Each structure stands twice: as C-alpha cells, then as structure tokens.
Amino acid sequence: MPETSRRGLGRRVKVGTSVVLLLAATAAGVQFLRPLPEQRLVSAQDTHTVDGTTAIPWPAKGQAAVRVPGSGDIGVFGEQKPVPTASVAKVMTAYVVLKGHPLRKNDPGPRIEVDAKAVADGTSEHESRIVGLTVGAKYSQLDMLKMLMIPSANNVARLLARWDTGSDSEAAFVAKMNAAAKELGMDDTTYTDPSGLDAGTVSTAVDQLKLAEAVMKEEAFRAVVAMPNATIEGLPTPLINNNGNLLLAPGLSIKGIKTGSSTPAGGTLMWAAYKTVGGETPLILGTMMDQRVDGPDPDAANSLLLVKENSRKVIEAVRTALGSTPVIRKGQLVGHISDGLGGTTPLVATKDVAAIAVPGQRLRITLGTGTGTGTGGKGKPLPREAKAGTEVGVLTVGDGAGAKSVPIAVGAELTEPSFGARLTRLS
Template identity: 30%
Template sequence: MRPIARVMLAAASGLFLVTPGPAVAAPAVSHAQLPTMSAEPNGVQAPFAELADGNTGAVRWSRQPNTRTPMGSITKVMTALVVLEAGNLDRAITVPQAIIAYDRKYDGSTAGLVPGEILTARQLLYAMMLPSGCDAAYPLAEAYGPGQAAFIAEMNATAARLGLANTHFTDPSGLPAPTGHATYSTPADLVKLGMHAMAQPVFRDIVGVQTYHQPAGPANRDHVWRTTNLLLRDYPGTVGIKTGSTDAAGTCLLFETVRAGQPLLGVVLHSSPTSDAVAESDARHMLDWGFGPILSLIPIP
C-alpha cells in the first residue's frame, strides 16, 4: 500500500505539516506567529476602530483610538455587566408601562415586550443583548438601580473602576438622554470593556447565541429573540458581542472572534450612517488582516 502523501504549507513563521489522523485541538497562536499581508487592514471605512489580542489586550491596530464618540446600543454591554455583577439573575421583574413612551420617543429597537409581563433578569438580558431591546434595558435599570438615575450612576462608577476614563453613560440602552448630554466612549475603552464583559461566563453565553426562544408562561408572552450581530452567522469563529446604531453613532460593532485558539477583539464606530452591512464588512477586513493568511486556512470546528 502506497504511503499517503503529506501536504506541507510553508510560511514565514515555519512549516505546517498536515497528515491524516484524529482531530486535535489547534494550539494557541502567539502574537508573533500571526503573519500579515500589509501594515494595516485595507477597506475599513470606520473613522474610529481598534483591534486587539483577546488574551493580552495588546493592540494590533487602531484608528483614532482615544477619540470620544457615541456608540449607540454597545452601551448595553455595560448595562449587562452591571446587572451580572449585582447578581440574582432569577429575580422576577415586571415590565413597566413607561417602556412605551421610552421606546417611541427615540424609535428605539425593541424585544417585543409589553407592560405587565414578568420575566427574570436573565431572560431580560437575552431580550436586551440579542434583538437589542431598549424595552429590556429600561426594566433592568429600574429594578437594579433601583431607578434609572441610580443605575446610570453605577454604570459610570463601573466605567471608572475599569479605567475607562473616556467613557460616560447617560442612559442604560444608548438612546439619547433627555437632557441632551451624550453617552460616549472610545475604541480603546470599548475594547477594554468588551474584554472584561467576555470574561464573564454568563455574558459570553448570552452574546454567543443567534436565537433564543422564551416560551409563554403564566406571566409572559412567547418570544423569539434573534441577534442583530450577523457576524455570528457570517464569520466562522465569532463568539460575540454587540451592535449599535443611532443617528449620532451611525452603525457600530463590538466583536470577538477566535481562530486556532487565538481570540481577536475589536470595535468599529460610525462605519456608516445607516448600513449595518458596512460595520460588518469593516470587522471582516480587520479580522482577515489580524488572523493573516495562514490562520485563514485552519479549519474552524
């Protein structure tokens, strides 16, 4: 029987030998082993962006990383983090009547909640993070503040504790505040926030699913919540995180993808005034560049 031919791939970082046999987990790839074709990713339209090593936080590439700018519903990452750190995710929360005026005032995205429904905090986190429900962010803030003002104060206190010096919150969902003061952050701060949030197992589980079905119960309607983060569906290895979009912020995306054990975490802000597809395309360009040609050949489990 003739020997089976072995395929060798030559690269600047060494030789990769591919032979038949049982599948094994790919080893983690160091920062130095990630080859790139150019000095920076091509085709990124976002004026504010950053890409970092998801293990160490080392910045791979950035554009205006410390410029303050609106971030839309990426705000909900901090809202979720405050709730998770407070705990008691099985507590029952009644959806208040006030969500109707709250969502309508700024045409906020919703999870289809109706006043009077009773859901757990955990269920509301799915409603907030997948379809980007402002109608879920509001009752979470009301319950955990308690009240909006106290909750927003805790969001800002958490930002200060995490060293996010260029981040400020005025609303738990990312909608414009009635006073006109803006919620803002920077690419560098949002990458730090994303890394901290993704280190929380419950948060990681929530933002990593594409669809969540909440069956009808004695006090709630039937809901099917689908993620707005299409990178989860379209780019193999993506494990989160969150989209954002308002008139002031344009289309934004905070994302993490893992290839061959190497996570890359990045953000794009104001990729386009209205097109989520442009933000997704920006993220793709950054990830393709960051992982390089060799990692792109490694099969994704």
C-alpha cells in the first residue's frame, strides 16, 4: 500500500477512535448526570404475630368485630353482609351532629327548640321516644344528645336531623350521614333514616367499628354514652340507659356505646371498654349484630338481652387476654434503604417497641419518614449520605391513632450510588 494511503487510513482510524471515545464519554456523562432514582424504605417484615392464641367466645350466629385503636383488629366473626342496624344508627346521627356543632365535655351548646313533629312522634307506642315534650320548649344540644343516646329517643333523632340542616324533613341530614359513612370507609353501609327504625338502614359489624373509633374521639360523646342515667331539667322522669346493666357490670370497665333492637334487626350493640395495662389504659371497641332468639320476640326485646350477654362474654375474654407484648428490640434489623440502583443500607430500631395486644393477634409494621408517634408514612426526604446511627425515619407498630412508633437509624454508613452503579444503570 502506498505510504500516502497508509497515512490517510491512519488518520481516519484516529478520527473514528476519537469520535467513538467522544460518544462514549458523552454517554457516560449523560448516565452519570441523570437524576438518581427515588430512595425507598423497605421493611424486613410487614406484620408481627403475637405468640399464643386467644379463644374469643363468638356468638353462634350473626356477625361481630373487635378492635383496639392503635393496635388494630383483634378479630372478626361471621359473614360481613349488610343487615339492619336498629338504634345503633343513632351513633352516626350523633357523630354528624357533633361534626357540624362541636361540643367540649360539659359544654351545653346551643339551645334547640322542640317542634310539633317531635311532640307528635313522642306519642308513638311502638318505638323508643321521649314523651311529654311540648312545642316551643328548648333544651341544650348536650341534653338532646343525652335523650338521643341514653334512652334511644327516635323523635329526638329526627328533631336533631331537622335542626342540623334547618329543614322540615330528615332527607338532607340522611344524605350527610351517608357522606360521613363514605368518608370513614364504611362501604357496606346505607342510612335511610336518623333513628334506625327504618329497616333500610343497614351496615356490618366491621363498618360500625370504623364509626365507633371515629366517634369515640369526641369528648362530649364519650361522656354521654358512659352515663347509666341522667336527669334533664324540664323532663318529668330521669333518662335510663338501655345499656345500663353492662355499664354497671363490675370489673369490665364498659363505657358505652349504643344498643339497638327491632324485629328486622334482632339485637345489635356497639360497645366500648377499657383495661389498664402497665401505665396505659387502651380503649377496646366492639360491635355485634343480627342476634336473635328462637321463638316469638315482640320488638326484639329478648334479642336485645341476647346481644348484651353475648357481648359481655366477648368483652370479658378480650380484657382477660389483653396485655403488653414486645415486638421490636433496640438494634434489631428492621429493613433497609434501597437506592434504586441495587445498593442497600441496613436500618435498625433505636428503641424497644411493645404493643398492647392479645395472643395470636397480627400487628401491622410499617416504615416511614414521618415524625411523631403513629404517623409513619411520608415526611422529610431520605438523605443521600449519612453516618451510621443517623436517624432517618420511624417504625410504626399497629394501626391508626395511638399506634406505637420509634425512630429508625442507618446501621452502616449511607453513601450515594457508586460511579459504576450510575454508569451501568438500566433505568
């Protein structure tokens, strides 16, 4: 080959090589400068099951559910199909009224005038009601809540519905009840009236437990439903709680919530109890529905006795079994940070975590970057670099308000992805 041709070929090879190297360098630069993937907290375990088992004496039929807010569900019994609620519907009536017209404990609130419909409804012989009301008489909102929840007054439920919406009918209020149910995730619940007398008002034990947890956050509500009886100025006789025998049951610390009974519903009950465990006194919530005795049972009076007795057995068993159990130990590996490019950094708990639960209960475990007890979830962004021992998030044991949370820290130095990892990334 002539010398001139060899020199030309050499120049072309050099130019081609330079181009390839330039393209490779450009590609490497582009890879290196690409935004890094979002880091993720990956939990080592999503649940923890408490050692042992708890035998809950569920009823023979119907449906029920029990939960400790903060710890989570203890158990569910029966097919969760919508059934009539009877007067347990009044819990939602109280919830909607208190959301629109909040009360603090012992705050009487505005005065509400009795209308002609409430007086007329008070003469009905086949439903629970307050008798002796007079048109134009005024009672405080707190006293009206007592009439609603303690003796289960249907005429007061309807009166509060009309007062809340400024309407002559209850339809607008019922729409608010259904909207509140949707907001609480009560997907199998439909309200057709504010008292529960209508058989079209249906729900499940699991759905009603969601309502129980929400409404028991209301201080005024908790105070009212814990009353075995109450005297209202202007009423001829004291209010007597249909749930009085359970409220006064020794050793069970039952503080509400609402009974219900009707021929379509049988006996229904939403209840709240407490138990002191160490330095804590957790709330225990339960619902039981569709309880029926065999044979004739006018107005489900005997079915009401049945649901209360069946609930008492469940409450007693759960309170006996409830205790504090260790879930996470300080220094325990609880997960890792994934950098999205194959790199991981271990995460460890910085403190012990104990939960209040029953043997056999499955507790939820979550990791998050939020701060504060029971928050978890998203909060501050994860750092790209940190020394071993740096706190970067929280571990939460349980579910809902009152869940236990502790800080989590990186168990080794946290570093950004290496040059090689960035260069060879595929995503």
